Amino acid sequence: MPVEPAKADEAKVPAELPSGPTEYQTTAAKLVYGLLSDSRYAYRPQALDDALSADMYTRYLEALDGGKQFFTAADIARFDRYKTRLDDAIKSGELDPAYAIFATYRERVNERVAYARKLLKQDIFDFTGDDEFHYDREDAPWAADTAALDKLWKQSVRNDWLRLKLAGKEPDKIRETLDKRYANLAENTAELEGQDVFQTFLNAYAAAIDPHTNYFTPRSAENFNLAMSLSLEGIGAVLQKQDDIVAIREIVPGGPADKSEILAPGDRIVGVGQGTSGPVEDVIGWRIDNVVELIRGPKDSQVRLDVIPAEAGLDSKPVRVVITRDEVRLEDQAAKSEILTIPGNGDAPDQRIGVIELPGFYQDFEARRLNKENYASATRDVARLLKQLKAQDVDGVVLDLRNNGGGSLNEAIELTGLFIDQGPVVQVRESGGRVVVNGDEDAGVAWDGPLAVLVNRGSASASEIFAGAIQDYGRGLIIGETTFGKGTVQNLVDLDRWPANEEERFGQVKLTIAQFFRVAGGSTQNKGVVPDIAFPASVDATEYGESTYDNALPWTKIAPVPHINYGNFAPLLPKLETLHTDRVADNREFQWWKEDVARYREEAAETSISLNEAERRAERDANEARRKQRQETREELGLALDPLAAAQLDDGLTANERDIVEDAAREKAAEDRPDPLLRESAAILADALWLLSNDEQLSAAVLPGSGTAGHWAD
Incomplete structure (x- = not known):
């Protein structure tokens, strides 16, 4: 039958929230408390006391209203009575404070939405003044009262309107779009159920223990496991x-x-x-x-x-x-490969560099446990791609781990084993202090030729284990940015295993159980893996990474373990730096990327934006002229065109307001955008091959032994 679309002015009935937790949630809260406070499970157990309660309280408020745009100072003053009672709530399973705070949150969202929609009918959209919208409120105090929130929201609505106006939308269409947007905000909040409140609250407790401990409801746990299994x-x-x-x-x-x-x-x-x-x-x-x-x-x-x-x-x-x-x-999230042709230095022939992009260290744990033949595995996929690249006679391989947030520890170890011939890969210090050395026990390698690993600030955990091992062994060059700095190991604990339930009721906890160390003894915790050849940092360590967490473990080190040194790239690095610097100076795409990074970091440091239309339009016109000029330059120089050049200006829309088909097509097109960092990484690896092949003395210093690394200079 025909569908009657929902009208923006029809209020959605909120999901019924219980005044307190269900019986299952009460039990789950107690089970989580038992895990996180017990040194037999948690790497850094903490007593659940008033001090931790106050920390949980702050994190719960941040989870609900991190932008400080709903609660007032009066609300916070009223909530403060819960500040040192949340520890008792967790222990007893009586979580009424969490539900009480959330109930007020939902009320405030509805009030703000009603106010925002009312503003759309008023004459407030003159943009000739010099006022600003202060959007970064992380360090701002809570709004004194409703009038203060009204002032904040008025500027927010005006900014939303101005963005759409600059994108060419007419007033009636702007009003329709924003009215629907604000109504959707209220509806999305109305859809939240008791399980959502419970998960948010328990995660405030988990995050107070350490940044990488999480609680999952049964549904969230299923989604997490599916993502890992691909x-x-x-x-x-x-x-x-x-x-x-x-x-x-x-x-x-x-x-x-x-x-x-x-x-x-x-x-x-x-x-x-x-x-x-x-x-x-x-x-x-x-x-x-x-x-x-x-x-x-x-x-x-x-x-x-x-x-x-x-x-x-x-x-x-x-x-x-x-x-x-x-x-x-889910093949689009699996490892994939391509071959880049890098022009030779001088009279040297072109080099064919194979590239393998690995988005995550995935593994289908359940399929592996059941001994299924073709279970999903990052290592298996990379081994298959290496075999294909080898058959195509590539001269070297770049493993692209940018924005690879990690995954399976076992996959990190096995993947390292594709490039080293047996030996330790990572040291794991457990909660009791015992250090276990995990390594590659399989003889032979899948790729014994030249190797580089490309990383950035988004490369974390398992990516850092792999990159650190490759660097410690002298097996390959590490190129890019200093990595995230996550040096801890987590394990999933099924809370249903103790009561032996036939159905999932209590969820799972991703629990920090250990800290890992490189074979050379140092930790990646906080410091990350420092590349041999560094690209300009796209984000600052104070903005993103382990160092931004207030309760992250500090950096430390333990004794190294014996391991092979395939090579020592130190004598080679100055020459590579010189060649790299000279080349990127004339590389338009690389220089444009540097300009964009500098511009992004300048904008990220801002906490407000002008509401003057002429000023904003001038900025937009400058951005459009810059993109147009770059595209024209690409045509003149015969460079690959940017498929998104015409779609990069701010359209003022949120993700769910765009045309799905067009937006998905843009997302696919983004995969074909020029990638100067990847190409430069391949060029650096080609430089290393050329230098080592043409300088016997340098080759002897960099690759003193034979075996795997000896193929660098073939």
């Missing part, structure tokens, strides 16, 4: 919510939805039914995770979807589609 059982579609309807953002290649040849990006899902007969539930207005839960299901089972095609109006009759679920591999 596989799930379902239809193979990425979903996104727009207003009250869940739509398809992307079809996973090779999945059931793709094979159906019926579904397409932009299609709206308005009903879901199980099997080939029976009721189809209307899912308009549902939370997206509830819709996803209905659509997922066991392999070979069937699901019926009522779908309105992307090109049809919302009042169109839905099309019913029956799809048989299957196991879906």
Whole structure:
């Protein structure tokens, strides 16, 4: 039947919040307390006392209202009575304070939304003055009263309006867009349930212990494990919510939805039914995770979807589609490779450098436990790609770990084993102080040739274990930025294992159980892995990374363990630096990237933005002229064009307000944008090959032994 779209002025009935926790949540809170306060489990257990309660209180308020745009100072004064009572609430499982604070939060969100929507009907959109919107309120005091919040929100609404105006939107369309945006804010808050409040509150406790301890509800735990395994059982579609309807953002290649040849990006899902007969539930207005839960299901089972095609109006009759679920591999998140051709130095031939991009250290733990033959594994995928690159006669390999936040410790160890012939990879110090050395026990390597590892500030944890081991062994060059600095090990603890439940009730805890150290003895904690050849830092260590956490473990070191030194790149680095500096001085893309980084860091240091239209328009025009000039220069020099050059200006929209099909296409196009850092990393590796092949004395100093590293100079 035709779908009646929700109207922005229709208030959504809030999800019913219990006044206190469920029986399961009471038990879960006590189980989490038992874990985090016990040295047999936690690496750094802490007593749950009034001091930790005060820390939890601050973190809970930050989780709800980090921008200080909803609560007033009067609200905080009223909440302060809970400041030293949250420890008792956790121990007893009586979590009423968490629900009481959240109930006020939801009230304040509704009040702010009502005020913002009221402002849209007023004449406040003159942008000729010199006032500003102060958006960074992290260090600001709580608003004194409602009048102070009104002033803040008025400037926020005016900024939202100005962004859309600068993007070319007409007043009526701006008013419609913002009214819907603010209404959606209230609706999203109304959708929050007791389990969301409970998870947020327990995570305030977990984060007070250390930055990488987390609590997951059963549903969140399932999603976390699926992300690690890169596989799930379902239809193979990425979903996104727009207003009250869940739509398809992307079809996973090779999945059931793709094979159906019926579904397409932009299609709206308005009903879901199980099997080939029976009721189809209307899912308009549902939370997206509830819709996803209905659509997922066991392999070979069937699901019926009522779908309105992307090109049809919302009042169109839905099309019913029956799809048989299957196991879906998320290939876009798996390792992938390409080959870059780097011009030779002087009369030297061109070098073919293989590049492997590894987004994460994934592993399907359950499939491995069950001895399934083709379980997802980062190491297996990289080994397969190395074999392919080897067959294509590449001269060297760059492993791209930028923005790889880590994953499986076991995968980090096994991946290192692809490049070293047996030996220790990482030292792990457990909560009791015992140090265990984990290493590669398999003889032989998958790649014995030249290697570089590209990292940035987003490379963390398992990425740092791998990069640190490669650096300590002298097995390859580390290029890029200093890494994140996460030197701790976490383990998932299933809270249902103790009561031996047949169903999942209590969730899981990602618990810090150990600290890892490099084979050379140093920790990556806080300091990260420092590259051999450094690119300009895209973000400052005070803005992002382990060093920004107020309760992160300090850096320390332990005794090194014996390991092979395949090479010593110190004599080579000055020459590489010189070649690198000379080359990037004439590299337009690299210099543009440096300019953009400098501009980004300047903007990141700002805490406010002008609400003067002429000033903002001048900035926008300058940005547009810069992009246009760069694209023209690319054409003149025969460089690859930037596929997103025409889409980089601020459109004033949020992610769920954009056209899904166009936005997904832009996301795909971004994969083909010029990547000067990757190309320069390949060029640096090619420089190393050229230098070592043409200077016997240098080669003898850098590669004193034979074996794996000896192939650098072949």
